[in-house]
């Protein structure tokens with residue numbers, strides 16, 4: 089850091105310490121280190137400062153100062169994001185919402201909860217449990233990730249085919265604009281008049297404002313849930329079986345698929361009794377009233393049999409249900425055990441394209457000499473290919489990234505998109521021009537400018553500058569790249 | 573079935589050049605909503621037809637001018653439905669207008685609104701650029717959610733030309749229970765019932781009667797009917813359709829019609845006049861002459877807002893007053909999409 093920057097840093101830190109507990113204004117290298125990256129640790133940057141304010145007024149003051157001084161501000165929840173969305177800016181401030189961890193109110197009759205942004209996703213359901221209620225979206229990271237981060241990424245979970253994403257499960261947010269103005273978006277009713285700003289804020293990756301409070305909807309906890317596990321000797325058959333369930337008019341609570349590599353890794357890790365010889369595994373959870381579950385489970389079992397499953401097993405109690413899910417839920421760490429590193433992708437595709445996409449991916453896997461395991465939110469077409477690599481081998485991460493980029497391009501080619509739930513951040517900014525043309529990207533920039541004309545909220549994330557797009561496109565069209 | 577998006581784009585570019593304001597019209601079923609329209613008509617009704625429909629993917633894409641009735645008929649053949657139960661307004665309601673006005677029916681609290689089910693759109697902005705946002709897949713978080721932003725914007729951000737939606741299977745069985753209840757008791761009951769894990773799919777109160785609709789697996793609906801008790805409503809479908817389309821007698825008067833969108837459990841609001849409660853308490857219709865200021869105050873105290881939905885003075889504001897910071901954001905967004913203010917000027921607010 090240059091002397092000039094050092095002076096600026098010292099001066100800013102000193103100003104923040106006037107109104108924030110000095111301990112919560114972090115400026116030394118060692119304490120800054122844990123903030124260098126989010127869940128995508130390949131992307132790292134040391135921030136100038138980290139602040140952990142404790143009141144909304146303090147956050148407002150931080151924003152006012154940064155706005156005046158044109159200092160970049162990067163909001164941070166739990167740092168579990170998988171797109172480097174919370175990666176710091178070298179000349180900026182990381183604004184951690186970690187201290188905002190209180191559940192402010194639960195309204196059991198109206199079925200909603202008002203919470204601070206740093207509350208962990210699972211903590212909401214835990215607090216609502218005594219009323220027979222829970223919060224719907226359940227990302228696999230739910231023990232750690234925060235509701236503020238969930239709103240910023242529009243996070244989903246294994247139950248979102250039936251219960252929706254974050255955008256479907258929140259009623260309002262209180263946010264601060266880049267100038268530090270407090271704004272209430274939405275209310276306690278189900279909608280507000282005028283353009284849907286709540287939807288716009290959801291998934292905006294910390295680029296439009298800082299969320300300081302969220303009102304979430306709560307759902308009644310289903311009476312029962314049971315899961316059917318089915319093995320298949322071919323991916324296409326499994327994909328068609330998913331269509332078969334839906335065509336029968338059943339919307340399962342969760343409908344997940346794993347390919348043979350993921351099955352092996354998960355079974356080694358969790359010993360859930362997955363059929364090791366299967367080429368694809370489906371987990372289909374049905375929830376609802378006791379009668380409904382009974383009726384639908386029978387239908388699902390029969391359908392799987394008719395649609396070519398080689399093995400079918402249904403959970404009979406909560407312990408067995410938990411065991412069958414354990415393999416799926418630990419798929420990421422399980423894959424982590426069979427490879428020094430892995431890289432998780434997040435494309436979506438129309439379900440009908442699954443077999444084609446997996447075959448293509450297999451081909452690319454051979455081309456790049458990198459293994460890939462697939463877990464798939466099959467109900468809603470959200471694919472998570474995990475590319476296995478070793479970061480200690482020079483050049484292997486670069487190769488992995490290129491492989492990942494090809495997978496996302498393939499998703500767009502078949503009518504899907506580059507990210508279903510993890511967000512763009514820095515990681516997928518190069519693929520944005522594959523999904524959007526310059527006019528569309530310009531519209532995104534105009535939206536950003538409507539909120540943040542100087543561009544100091546989470547700069548460099550989410551939407552690429554048009555100049556950079558042109559560079560990417562010209563690189564993409566060089567002959568070597570096409571050959572991949 | 574025709575694609576006239578190029579002509580529409582041409583008309584927008586011309587309007588931009590000549591500085592003409594545009595009044596977007598689909599089926600004309602919602603002319604009574606919002607403030608009085610001004611500008612040269614931009615007719616979208618001929619831009620119609622289903623572009624694609626994949627029942628097993630649960631996704632349908634149609635041009636904005638497609639009548640909902642046409643879409644529902646096709647879905648019906650495959651045992652599927654528009655789960656947000658939009659008002660059809662004598663068959664004139666189109667897909668684009670329904671999204672622009674964010675119109676959803678009785679099932680909305682359980683099955684989601686039109687905004688919830690939108691997956692992607694095509695939109696021509698005020699520069700005349702035809703843009704695509706979202707897509708035809710359930711999950712898509714690339715870029716800002718411009719598709720859902722349109723819900724409630726009443727066409728002020730651009731011309732929606734195509735919409736992709738998530739559709740859902742029709743429930744195997746539907747039954748409706750009716751019980752006598754006063755308004756306060758009904759609010760309490762419908763909220764309590766909504767907190768139970770039962771297949772509730774609509775809850776409405778009108779004229780001293782509480783209507784609870786159950787939809788889902790046959791066994792589940794039957795068991796809940798036995799547990800909850802009440803009288804079964806004959807021809808219940810007709811009742812819910814009339815409620816959805818605002819055709820019940822309640823809607824047949826000249827008095828101004830207000831729509832409250834508030835906390836579902838809010839106690840009955842102390843305003844003289846007629847009330848109809850829908851959406852399990854979260855949407856309440858009021859017919860009466862209470863003054864605007866009082867209405868807005870009461871709505872805010874109940875955690876929400878009130879709109880002058882039909883009748884009354886359509887030249888004044890019909891939407892609730894916006895906080896200054898919120899107003900500024902909306903004005904800036906309007907500029908970001910429609911810098912020359914071509915689309916539906918003043919339809920939403922006098923100042924936009």
Ligand SMILES: Cc1cc2nc3c(=O)[nH]c(=O)nc-3n(C[C@H](O)[C@H](O)[C@H](O)COP(=O)(O)OP(=O)(O)OC[C@H]3O[C@@H](n4cnc5c(N)ncnc54)[C@H](O)[C@@H]3O)c2cc1C
Nearest residue numbers: 165166167168169173227228234236237240243244294299
């Ligand atoms: C093992 C693992 C499993 C995962 N599984 C899933 C899954 O199943 N589904 C899924 O959707 N995601 C999943 N994720 C991704 C991640 O957990 C989610 O994106 C989550 O919402 C991030 O929350 P966070 O609190 O960690 O946010 P962070 O990572 O801290 O931040 C994420 C983004 O939100 C912004 N942000 C944070 N707080 C605020 C705020 N208050 N106001 C404005 N902007 C803010 C940040 O600037 C950043 O851009 C997984 C991650 C891991 C590591």
